[in-house]
Every structure is written in structure tokens, then in C-alpha cells.
Amino acid sequence: MDRVGGNHRGMVESTSARDCKGVPMEGVKFGADMGNNNRRALKDIRNIVGVPPYPCAVIKKGLQDKSAGNDKNPPSFVGRRPMTRRFAASLTNQSQPCHQISSARRLQPIGSERQKKPLPSALSSRALDASTAIDVDDFKSANDLPLPMVEEMEELDNCELKEVEMEDLQEEPIPDIDSCDSKNPLAVVEYVEDIYSFFRQTEDLGRACPNYIANQFDINEKMRAILIDWLIEVHYKFELMDETLFLTVNIIDRFLARQTVVRKKLQLVGVTAMLLACKYEEVSVPVVEDLILISDRAYTREEVLEMERLIVKTLRFNMSVPTPYVFMRRFLKAADSDKKQELLSFYIVELCLVEYQMLKFCPSLLAAAAVYTAQSALKGFKHWSRASELHTNYSEDQLLECSRMMVEFHQKAGHGKLTAVYRKYSTFKFGCAAKSEPAFFLMDT
Known part of the structure; x- marks a missing residue:
């Protein structure tokens, strides 16, 4: 028998194949002659007819054939694997039989608890050596990954849905309220946002100290x-502008x-x-x-x-300061108000001009609270749109304190000696805004 590198696959011709052809085997010795190398020649399992479809695995059978071979009739290696030291060591290290491995790989019922188990020793890195034989059934079960449970699938779906929802959630853009004035040069649409941003930054500089009366020795709040x-009466008599x-x-x-x-x-x-x-x-x-x-x-x-x-x-000639009026115009536009709401808003904010205690609120807050109070009074319920909140930068909760005080002034406006604002807004010119019902329900919140 010609041998070219016993460890190279496909380089040794099968002895059983030669026997089938009737080629004499004289001069070829097994056992004692090969004892010098302490090993036997390996066959090429690819050349054997009837080998399982997995080329790296053969069926485990007895390591010794029923009829032992002799010099003239050497033993056949078909369906057998020679016993090597490494193969014997791997068999010794196996902790459980193949049928137990297969049963351990079965899928558990849906909904039952699964615990991660380590791979059996037959599938360890030592066992996956070239000289180790693995059963075909074990090979299939080792490559079949366990299917996920129903809970895991639902968790995965929920995670994917949350990711999609987070992608869809984007910052809501501020509604455009100036598009209708794009052709009006006096509306300065290109600069109006910058103008009001500047007003918000400088409104505190143009305010009076809310407790300055304490420094006056001869005058008081009354x-x-x-x-x-x-x-206010003089202003109305001269028919001057609101500003x-x-x-x-x-x-x-x-x-x-x-x-x-x-x-x-x-x-x-x-x-x-x-x-x-x-x-x-x-x-x-x-x-x-x-x-x-x-x-x-x-x-x-x-x-x-x-x-x-x-x-x-x-005052150092500083007359250009943001008053509640400039904010009123902008906030009324954001609220998409009509003439009735506009007149009621100005009626409420002019009532605040007389009250010294309202100096603690900045002009923008006064304007926003007046619009909110008038809007709620006309609708009969609390109403503060998303557009108004975005353009005023005030939430409904931030306006409630000032709005409650405005409701009180609205209720008492027709009583007492200081009734100039009430009489002014009781005329048809101002839509009889003073006759409207105050938003008493704001007092309960």
C-alpha cells in the first residue's frame, strides 16, 4: 500500500476498495509493522459510499469489528473510527450520553421558564477536534438555536415600537401667526420675532420698583x-392712542x-x-x-x-421701554382674538394700571394674563391655546395668580369712586366690555 502523508485527507487509497478490485495484498502488514509509528493509517471518509450527509461526522458503532482481521484479510474500516489517544480522552470527558443531550435540547412549552444552560461537554472546544467523532443527531441539535419565548418576542416588539415613537416625537414648531401680514411692510414680519425677543430681555430694565411708595414721604398708593x-379720563377726552x-x-x-x-x-x-x-x-x-x-x-x-x-x-431720556401694550398686541394675535375679546382684554389690563399692587408683575405677564382672563370669561371655561403658550412663553399655571386678581378688579370695577375705566368701557365705542361677566370660575382653581 502506497502511503503519502497519513495525516492528509484524500491521499490514502482505501484498502477495502482494493479488496473489491481483487488486487493482492501481499507484502502489506498491519499491527506489528505499524507498531513502530504507534498509529494506524486513517481512511478518507469522503470516498466511502453511504456516508451521512455531514462530512465531519460518522455514525458511532463498535470500535472493533465482529470479525477481526488478519494478515491476509485485513479488518475493514468502513463505518469505524480508529481509537486514538485524543478520541479516547474526549470520550472520557463526556458527562452525559448522546440521548440525554438530545432530550435536553428539546424546546420547552411556551410560557415556561427557561434557564440558560452551558453547552454539554461533547460540544466543547476540546470535543470539536478533528479526531473526535460526533453523532449526527447531536450535530443537528447543537446547531439548532432555541426559539425565543412569547414574552421575549413581545418585549422586542415593544422596544421597537418605543424606538419608532421616540423618532416620531419631535419638538412642536411654533405656529406661524405672521404669514397673513407678509405683504404689510408695517408689520415687519422679517424682524418681529427679534423685536419681541428684545422686549422680553429688556422689560425688567423698564419697570419701576414694585415698592417704591415706601420711599415717598408725602404720597401713598391711594x-x-x-x-x-x-x-385715564384725560386720555379718553383727548382721544389719544393706547400706547x-x-x-x-x-x-x-x-x-x-x-x-x-x-x-x-x-x-x-x-x-x-x-x-x-x-x-x-x-x-x-x-x-x-x-x-x-x-x-x-x-x-x-x-x-x-x-x-x-x-x-x-x-430717566436719562429713556422713553423707549416695553409696556404691557406692545405685548398685548402680539398676544392677542397669537390667541386669534376677535374685536370683543380684544376690548375685554384691554379693559382688564387698564383696570390693573390703577392698582399699585400689580407693579410686581412684569409687562409681558400682565398682558398674557389679561388675554387669558378675557378669553376664559367669554368662553365660560379655562382656555389657553398651544399657540398662545408658545408665543407668550407662559403656561396656564403661571398666569393663574395674576388672573385671579384681575377677576377681583373686574368684579369691583363699577363700585367705589375710581370708576374711570369702567365708565370708559361701558360705552358703545368700546363694545360695552365692562358689562361682561367676570370669570369667577378662575377663583376656584
Whole structure:
């Protein structure tokens, strides 16, 4: 028998094949002659007819044939594997029979608890050596991965659904409320967001200290309320713009926060502040003589001009400040309000001008709360749209404290001595907004 490298597969011709051809086997010895190498030649299992479809595995049978071979009739190696040291060691290390391995690999019923078990020793890295024979059934079961349980499949589906939902959740864009004014050059659509962003940043700088009356020795909160109530009547009589009234009150509060004033000069401060606001806002400015006449000639022209110089010097000529009016216009637009809601909102916020305690709220919060209170009063329930929340940057909870106070002012507006705002908004020109029912249900929240 010609042997070329006994360890190379496909290089040795099967002895049983030669016997079938009738080739004489004289001169070929087994057993004693091969004892010098302490090994036997391996056959090529690929050349044997009837080998299982897995080329790396053969059927385990007895390691010794029923009829032992001799010199003339050597033993056949068909269906057998020679016993080597490594193969014997692997058989010794096997911890369980093949039929136990197959039964352990069976799938458990759906819903039962599974525990991860380590691979049996027959499938360990040592067992998967080239000289180890593995049963075909074991080979199939080792490559069949266990199917996932129903709970695992549901968990996987839920995870995938959550990932899809997280991808779909995107930040909600701010509704566009300026597209309708794209062709209006006075609306400055290209810059309006930047303008109001600047107003929000600087509104605290244009506010008066909320407790400045404590520094005044001759005037009090009631005197301030009387002055503002009277100026609202003057503003209405002169038919001035809304911006003028809000700027007048702002100038008065900022000046009194920096300068002490005696009681008899308080009305002079009021008319002079209105004169400055008219110069800043109005196209047609009332003359000084008209203001002197409306104040029953209590002051002279020289006194008015002197007070004007003192106010602008104290305020450092800073008249461009954001008042509640500028925010009212923007927030009413975001709320998609009609004329009735607009008039009621301005009625509520003008009631706040008279009240000294409302100075603790910033102008943007006052405007947003007035719009929210008027909107809720007209609808009969609390209403604050997503667009309003995004454009005002105030949630409904942030507005409730200020809104409750506004409801109280709305309820008491027609009573007492300071009724200028109530009488103004009780006319048909202002839609009789003062006659509307207050939103009492906001007091209960």
C-alpha cells in the first residue's frame, strides 16, 4: 500500500476498495509493522459510499469489528473510527450520553421558564477536534438555536415600537401667526420675532420698583390710584392712542421710584408725563396750554416745562421701554382674538394700571394674563391655546395668580369712586366690555 502523508485527507487509497478490485495484498502488514509509528493509517471518509450527509461526522458503532482481521484479510474500516489517544480522552470527558443531550435540547412549552444552560461537554472546544467523532443527531441539535419565548418576542416588539415613537416625537414648531401680514411692510414680519425677543430681555430694565411708595414721604398708593384714574379720563377726552396711556403710567412710576415728590406736585408730574408720552407716541401732540387748562390752571407753563426737564433728566431720556401694550398686541394675535375679546382684554389690563399692587408683575405677564382672563370669561371655561403658550412663553399655571386678581378688579370695577375705566368701557365705542361677566370660575382653581 502506497502511503503519502497519513495525516492528509484524500491521499490514502482505501484498502477495502482494493479488496473489491481483487488486487493482492501481499507484502502489506498491519499491527506489528505499524507498531513502530504507534498509529494506524486513517481512511478518507469522503470516498466511502453511504456516508451521512455531514462530512465531519460518522455514525458511532463498535470500535472493533465482529470479525477481526488478519494478515491476509485485513479488518475493514468502513463505518469505524480508529481509537486514538485524543478520541479516547474526549470520550472520557463526556458527562452525559448522546440521548440525554438530545432530550435536553428539546424546546420547552411556551410560557415556561427557561434557564440558560452551558453547552454539554461533547460540544466543547476540546470535543470539536478533528479526531473526535460526533453523532449526527447531536450535530443537528447543537446547531439548532432555541426559539425565543412569547414574552421575549413581545418585549422586542415593544422596544421597537418605543424606538419608532421616540423618532416620531419631535419638538412642536411654533405656529406661524405672521404669514397673513407678509405683504404689510408695517408689520415687519422679517424682524418681529427679534423685536419681541428684545422686549422680553429688556422689560425688567423698564419697570419701576414694585415698592417704591415706601420711599415717598408725602404720597401713598391711594394718591397714585387717584392720579392714574384721572389721567385715564384725560386720555379718553383727548382721544389719544393706547400706547400713550401705557407709556404715561410707566413714566410716572419710574420717575416716582427715583425722585421724591410732594403731594401738591403729583398732578404736575402726571400731566407732564402725558406730555412726554404724547411727544413720543402721538402724531398730533396736545399743546401745553391744553394740559394746563385740563388741570384747572393749577400750574403755569414754566412749571410744566421745568418738570419736563427734571423727568427726562431723571430717566436719562429713556422713553423707549416695553409696556404691557406692545405685548398685548402680539398676544392677542397669537390667541386669534376677535374685536370683543380684544376690548375685554384691554379693559382688564387698564383696570390693573390703577392698582399699585400689580407693579410686581412684569409687562409681558400682565398682558398674557389679561388675554387669558378675557378669553376664559367669554368662553365660560379655562382656555389657553398651544399657540398662545408658545408665543407668550407662559403656561396656564403661571398666569393663574395674576388672573385671579384681575377677576377681583373686574368684579369691583363699577363700585367705589375710581370708576374711570369702567365708565370708559361701558360705552358703545368700546363694545360695552365692562358689562361682561367676570370669570369667577378662575377663583376656584
